[in-house]
Amino acid sequence: MNIQFKKGVLEICVLVLTTRGDRYGYELAVMISEKFELAVGSVYPLLNRLTQEGYFSTYLKESTEGPPRKYYHLTPEGWGHMRMLIAEWNSFTKAVNEIVEDGLRP
Amino acid sequence: MTKQSYMNELDRLLRNVSEEQRKEWLYDYYLHFEQAAQNGRSEEEAALELGDPRQIAGELLLGYRVEQAESSKNYRGLSRAVFATVSLGLFNLIFIIGPYVALAAVLLSLWAVAAAIAVAGLATIVDSFWVETFTKPQALSLALICWALSILLAIGLKFLTSKFYAMTLKYLKFNTRVVRGNSK
Structure with a gap:
């Protein structure tokens, strides 16, 4: 899969996995990494960034x-951010699916 | 690659980061190796699935450098942020380094012009003492005109330079989001 796509x-x-x-x-x-192939090491920079942006809080x-x-731990801001991303994702995949279905119709 | 060599490599790549931050980042990877070992995976397997340390360091440094440049207003930090963003790919090499270098060069040469005009003012005064092309009152008024011009230019440039700084940061952040594939 396209790498930029994967990162998003x-x-x-x-x-979602922390809900x-x-x-x-x-x-x-x-x-x-069980679901799709990626450099597992990339997950940690992402977790760091999301923590810094206040979407996660951490404890040992x-x-x-x-x-x-x-x-x-997913913070209230994290929940809000996740809902927004999911809404964007849904409208995005819906649009792509419509185009694909239209394009492949005989 | 063994755990030790992987951690050493990552540590080396992150050497310019403050110790506190570096330790925090490295701890995640240390834990990863520990937990992989508990699950019966070899160090080589764990290192392989983590991915290239250079890629990881690049991803860690990206956000960090832009943020550092933002919090501490110095131009060395800005250049570092520019290069951290550039290291993400060829696309960035063209779209960031080009405009950045060009604009920085223009700004630098304008600053040099302002300095040169100020020096010219000084030179007319020196001239009136030694060579006497100008009389002293002529030289003084010429020098004052030069200095006034130079000061005005410097004020304008100061404004432009800080605008350039702010714009570069804004552009880097935008670019970072694009590269990360984040639509926010």
């Missing part, structure tokens, strides 16, 4: 195995 979609994915509870970075990276939590994990 990646943002929606990490936001059902806080997640840690590795978890998010793995969940996304001890784990039974290994060093403390960094958890990401």
